[in-house]
Amino acid sequence: MASRARKSEGRSSGQDSGQGSSVSRRGFLGGAAGAAAGAAAMGFPAIVKAQGPVTMRWQSTWPTKDIFHEFAGDFVTKVNDMSGGDLKIELLPAGAVVKAFDLIDAVSKGTLDGGHGVIAYWYGKNSALALWGSGPAWGMDPNMLLAWHKYGGGKELQQEIYRSLNLDVVSFLYGPMPTQPLGWFKKPITKPEDFKGLKFRTVGLSIDIFTGLGAAVNALPGAEIVPALDRGLLDAAEFNNASSDRALGFQDVSKICMLRSFHQCSEQFEILFNKKRYDALPAKLKALIANAVDAASADMSMKAIDRYSKDYQALQQQGVKFYATPNSVLQAQLKIWDEIVARKEKENPMFKKVNDSMKAFAQRSTRWQNDTNVDYRLASSHYFSKRG
Numbered sequence: 601m602a603s604r605a606r607k608s609e610g611r612s613s614g615q616d617s618g619q620g621s622s623v624s625r626r627g628f629l630g631g632a633a634g635a636a637a638g639a640a641a642m643g644f645p646a647i648v649k650a651q652g653p654v655t656m657r658w659q660s661t662w663p664t665k666d667i668f669h670e671f672a673g674d675f676v677t678k679v680n681d682m683s684g685g686d687l688k689i690e691l692l693p694a695g696a697v698v699k700a701f702d703l704i705d706a707v708s709k710g711t712l713d714g715g716h717g718v719i720a721y722w723y724g725k726n727s728a729l730a731l732w733g734s735g736p737a738w739g740m741d742p743n744m745l746l747a748w749h750k751y752g753g754g755k756e757l758q759q760e761i762y763r764s765l766n767l768d769v770v771s772f773l774y775g776p777m778p779t780q781p782l783g784w785f786k787k788p789i790t791k792p793e794d795f796k797g798l799k800f801r802t803v804g805l806s807i808d809i810f811t812g813l814g815a816a817v818n819a820l821p822g823a824e825i826v827p828a829l830d831r832g833l834l835d836a837a838e839f840n841n842a843s844s845d846r847a848l849g850f851q852d853v854s855k856i857c858m859l860r861s862f863h864q865c866s867e868q869f870e871i872l873f874n875k876k877r878y879d880a881l882p883a884k885l886k887a888l889i890a891n892a893v894d895a896a897s898a899d900m901s902m903k904a905i906d907r908y909s910k911d912y913q914a915l916q917q918q919g920v921k922f923y924a925t926p927n928s929v930l931q932a933q934l935k936i937w938d939e940i941v942a943r944k945e946k947e948n949p950m951f952k953k954v955n956d957s958m959k960a961f962a963q964r965s966t967r968w969q970n971d972t973n974v975d976y977r978l979a980s981s982h983y984f985s986k987r988g
Contacts (some may be wrong), residue, residue, distance in 0.1 A: 720804030742776030
């Protein structure tokens, strides 16, 4: 009876006094904390309420219809799926928040949490950055250049440059691009002199290469190229690959495309995070991002082979004629590149530092690759070339 009376009294006190109710809640929370501590001491996991997902707003440097924006979306999807809802990235196309060439500044300032682009777009901040996307890369293909970046000291040099520019970003390079075409023209290029006075679009140190060939260069973002060609503001232009070029509509303003060039033969994509946002992530999500970068890099390479070859075929069906760039033009590019390098190394100590690092890695790795790899064109010619 006494026990029931005390329980009844306690209930009455809690109902009649707000203070009693508050004490009761504090007692419950204290008891819960004690129970959790006790459970942990006994080897049972404590139940902790999970925080909400980390959300980020990103922008790419590509229009929605470009396959590059699709590649950016593929990475975002991988991260969102792999995180199980702990990290949710929203991806916007170029121009949604800032212009394509303003992306890295927007990410650094926190206007955007991250983005997807190419490092050559930041060439104006430090000419050394163009070495990751422009020029012959000492004979390294894009996979080899990415290997230099990850294992040969390139990443550390890039970080040094970004710090010197006060760019508050975390960068991941991935997605080695196949060799880019020389470009789209009104008539085939047969010799280096054909570039004299040509109004031409390119970016990065490729500007210096084509300027050296005699062209008047304009560095336009991808979405602006075809309209400029259509209005006669450009005579010719390069962008990147069969899929991107077809989606942008190059075939509607030109029927001549020249394949093979040293101006951007070893480029890759860049994934950017605002450093404060990235540093605030738990170690588990940082590890997930690093692995998602590698997964997206491999997936992008495989998808590019499939899609680029399909669009290469489709462009031919649309009346586009493809020509191999003459060796005289390629040799002229290499000669001009040597002149550019000599000049830039005198102007910019960091340019020389990056270039020397690339050269040391290339001297070893290109010999291995050239000695090891078979000439696959012998086999493809054997099986698929037309026979009389």
